[in-house]
Amino acid sequence: MLLLAGQALAYPFMIGHGYTACAQCHVDPSGGSALTEYGRGQAEIFMRSVYRERDAEYEPGPVKDFALGVSLPEWLQLQGDVRGLFIPQPDNMRFILMQADMRGHVGLGAFRAYGSLGYASEGAYGARVTANDSGGNVISREWWLGAQLGKRALIRGGRMPLPFGIRSEEHLLYARSATRTDTNDDQQVGLDFNYGSRKWRAELMGIAGNFSVSPDEFRERGYSGFAAYALDKQLEVGVSSLVAHAQSDVETLDERLRQAHGLFGRYAPWEPVRFLAEANALVDSAGGPATVGSVGYVQLDVEPVQGLHFKGTGEWCDTDHGDDLGAVMRGSATALWFFAPHADLRLDALYGTLFCTPGSEPFPMGMAQVHVFL
Amino acid sequence: MLILSLAWASPSFPAVVAEELAMPCTPSCILCHETAAGGTGTASQDFAGACMSAGMMVADDASMAESLATLEAEGTDTDGDGTPDIEELRGGQNPNPGGEDFCAVPQPQYGCFQGSAIVLGVVAGAMLRRRGTLRR
Numbered sequence: 001m002l003l004l005a006g007q008a009l010a011y012p013f014m015i016g017h018g019y020t021a022c023a024q025c026h027v028d029p030s031g032g033s034a035l036t037e038y039g040r041g042q043a044e045i046f047m048r049s050v051y052r053e054r055d056a057e058y059e060p061g062p063v064k065d066f067a068l069g070v071s072l073p074e075w076l077q078l079q080g081d082v083r084g085l086f087i088p089q090p091d092n093m094r095f096i097l098m099q100a101d102m103r104g105h106v107g108l109g110a111f112r113a114y115g116s117l118g119y120a121s122e123g124a125y126g127a128r129v130t131a132n133d134s135g136g137n138v139i140s141r142e143w144w145l146g147a148q149l150g151k152r153a154l155i156r157g158g159r160m161p162l163p164f165g166i167r168s169e170e171h172l173l174y175a176r177s178a179t180r181t182d183t184n185d186d187q188q189v190g191l192d193f194n195y196g197s198r199k200w201r202a203e204l205m206g207i208a209g210n211f212s213v214s215p216d217e218f219r220e221r222g223y224s225g226f227a228a229y230a231l232d233k234q235l236e237v238g239v240s241s242l243v244a245h246a247q248s249d250v251e252t253l254d255e256r257l258r259q260a261h262g263l264f265g266r267y268a269p270w271e272p273v274r275f276l277a278e279a280n281a282l283v284d285s286a287g288g289p290a291t292v293g294s295v296g297y298v299q300l301d302v303e304p305v306q307g308l309h310f311k312g313t314g315e316w317c318d319t320d321h322g323d324d325l326g327a328v329m330r331g332s333a334t335a336l337w338f339f340a341p342h343a344d345l346r347l348d349a350l351y352g353t354l355f356c357t358p359g360s361e362p363f364p365m366g367m368a369q370v371h372v373f374l
Numbered sequence: 375m376l377i378l379s380l381a382w383a384s385p386s387f388p389a390v391v392a393e394e395l396a397m398p399c400t401p402s403c404i405l406c407h408e409t410a411a412g413g414t415g416t417a418s419q420d421f422a423g424a425c426m427s428a429g430m431m432v433a434d435d436a437s438m439a440e441s442l443a444t445l446e447a448e449g450t451d452t453d454g455d456g457t458p459d460i461e462e463l464r465g466g467q468n469p470n471p472g473g474e475d476f477c478a479v480p481q482p483q484y485g486c487f488q489g490s491a492i493v494l495g496v497v498a499g500a501m502l503r504r505r506g507t508l509r510r
Contacts, residue, residue, distance in 0.1 A: 122386060131485030133389045133400065218482040250482045253402065359408065360416050 012166050013274045013301040013309065015266045017046050020230040021196055022167070027077060027105040027114055029154055029194045030203050031167045032183045033142065034079040034103040034114070040064040048338040049307030063341045067374045077105040080374040081118075087367050097121040098369070101141065112154070115143035126185035128212050140212075141187055154194045159187050159211070162224040163194075163203035164240045165278050166264050174317035174330065175278050178295045178356040179242060179260040181224070185212075188220065201236075202227040207244055217247035226264075234268040240280065254287030262296070274301040282319060291320040294327075295356060309336040317356035325358035343372045390438045391463065398466045399477040405468070419470045420452045421459060 014025070022031030025039025035043060044060035062069040066078050083099035101118030120127070120139050127139040144158025161167065164181040171182035180186045192205040203226060209219025222245055228238030242260045249256035262280030269275075279296035297315040304310070311334040318327035330352025338344045346369040353360040392400040406422035417426075428450075430441035446460040452469045455462075459469035466477030 125484040128485035131483065134393045137485060212484055214483050215480060217480065248480065248482075251402075253479055253481075357416060 011047075012168055012266055012276055013303070014046075015234060015236060015268050015274055017042075017271070020228075020233060020236045020266070021201055023196050028142075028160070029196050030161070030163055030201070032161055032169070034077050034105055034116075036077060037074070044341060047307060048341060048344075049305070068342065075107050077107075078374075079103045081371070082373070083369060083371040085367055085369050087365075096123070097136075099371075101139075103142075107148075110148045112146040112148060112156075113144070114146075114158075116141050124185045126210055126212055127187065128185075139185070141183070141185065144192075152195055152197055156192045156194070157190070159189045160192055160205065161187050162207070162242065163192070163205055163226050164224050164242050164260065165226065165262065165280065166266065166276055168276075170313075172354070173297055173313075174295050174315045174328075174356045175280060175297050178282060178317050178319070179280060180244075180258075181242070181260075199230050200227070201230075201238070213250060218250050220244040220246045228264075235266070237263070237265045239263055249286055252286045256284070256286040257290075258286070259283040260295075272303045274303075275299070276301070284319065291322060293317070293319040293321055307338040310334070311336065315352070317358070319356060319358055323358070328353045328356060328358050328360060329362070342374065343370075345370055386435055387438050390435045391442065394439050394442050395460060395463050397463055397477070399481045401463070401468075401476040402481075404473070405470070405476070419473070421469050424450050424452050424459065424469075 012031075019025070019042075021029075023029035025031075025036055025042055027033045027036060041060050041064050044064040045058065062071065065071050067080075072078060079102075081099050081101045081103070083097075085096040085098045087094040087096070097120065099118065100120070101116050103114070103116040105114045106112065117129075118139050118141070119136055121136045124137065124139045124141075127141045129138040129140050131137070140159070142159055142161070144156045144160055146154050146156035146158075148154050161183050162181045164179055165175055167183065168176065169183070170176070171184040171186075173182075176182040176186075188205075188207050188210045190205045190207045192203065194203045195201070205224050207220055207222045207224060209216070209221060211219070213219060222243045224240075224242040224244070226238050226240040228236050230236045240260070240262050243257070244259075245255075245257045247255055249258075260280045260282055262278060264278040265276075267275045276299040277297070280294065282291075282293040282295055284291050284293070295315075295317040297313055299311060299313040301309055301311045311332075313330075313332045313334070315330045315332075316327045318325075330350060332348055332350040332352075334349075335347045336344060337346075348365075348367050348369075350365040350367075352362045352365075354365070388400050388403065388405065391397065391405065404419065406417045406419050406425070408416045408418055424445060425438065425441045428441035428444035428448075429437055431437040442460060446458070449458045450460075451458050453471040453473075457467075462469045467475045
């Protein structure tokens with residue numbers, strides 16, 4: 001029942017600009033949430049296309065602010081996101097409103113609160129607030145309350161993305177969907193500890209379940225976490241681990257203990273060239289003996305001129321190395337253009353399967369996305 | 375704009391079937407596919423074949439609904455048990471040969487605001503209490 005829908009921002013290619021950490025620019029220290037005041041400035045300076053020469057002292061003006069010019073108090077961050085997806089089909093052009101979210105963060109001293117509320121025209125099952133099976137739904141992807149413990153640590157309780165692997169806006173990556181760690185609707189409720197220093201990033205979350213799913217037997221309990229170390233400003237390596245158990249799995253309807261353990265890395269040998277890679281082992285016990293599989297990807301991101309990205313991605317996923325179905329593979333080519341303040345356009349051409357479903361036949365897919373944020 | 379798409383997944387079909395036939399639960403993907411995970415090229419269940427013969431097309435919700443109407447009008451009985459497919463689905467049963475009934479076991483329900491609100495309240499209460507303790 002997985003489906004397309006929106007996702008949060010998280011651009012791991014920012015390592016090309018020397019950002020191994022996410023906390024400077026995102027409210028969530030592991031990325032993929034509303035932007036901080038500093039992050040809004042960096043988005044305007046580093047991410048979007050520039051059409052006139054800037055001097056070395058360039059400072060983004062009010063255009064970086066909420067709604068292109070509303071200056072908010074320091075303790076408040078607001079952000080609205082709208083993302084539309086167009087899928088050419090043989091007889092029509094399918095449109096999906098992937099994201100129409102309003103997000104807000106309040107930081108008063110050590111106290112922090114964050115939440116999002118939005119609408120999805122279809123999908124986003126795991127983030128639904130309302131229960132309309134035949135149309136759009138009100139959704140809330142994230143909400144949490146937290147306490148900052150000094151400059152480096154944050155403890156939070158609430159609904160958050162599972163900390164695992166490379167957090168990315170590309171929620172359809174096999175590595176995200178097969179481990180159920182995407183930023184679309186895979187968030188779960190739990191207690192989370194996050195630590196970040198100049199070299200280290202680490203997060204560990206105790207999972208109490210997704211409370212948008214009922215009854216309780218379908219909610220997972222366990223943990224998810226990662227630790228990453230920056231060898232220098234252009235190279236980061238990390239490890240991830242996840243163990244989650246549900247009395248009844250939302251897909252298989254059987255008792256299920258699923259595990260994922262893996263490695264990931266980001267490397268920018270030259271500022272406009274970035275490599276991302278992730279490989280995970282999948283260990284799954286669902287109504288029978290445990291199976292062992294694997295999932296991962298390698299991605300090359302090239303930004304020949306500021307704001308314009310070309311990406312090539314190769315992925316594999318095999319849920320069970322012991323069966324004769326083999327792995328599903330997918331290759332994709334992407335153009336991503338941050339063409340104006342607070343706006344980007346993305347075109348994808350893919351060949352493979354949509355999800356990690358070994359035995360499925362590969363097929364060509366194409367899609368176009370437009371995203372604007374306030 | 376760019377690109378072609380020759381095929382696309384149909385993840386909304388279970389909800390379409392459930393709504394059109396007022397089923398007591400939403401069927402899992404094994405109504406048409408080999409496994410509950412679905413996947414293009416795995417719609418090998420007999421009922422999937424019956425729907426395609428009745429005009430159902432990939433990723434086209436309207437054609438799915440129309441094919442159900444056609445199956446009902448024709449009284450199609452895929453598993454040959456004497457009960458037409460549509461009647462079986464309305465009762466939460468599986469029209470495929472040897473298939474397990476869909477609604478005999480609990481299905482996940484999505485959109486539970488109450489659960490989230492309770493958890494948020496508990497967390498907020500605990501944090502406010504801790505804040506009060508620190509002040510003292």
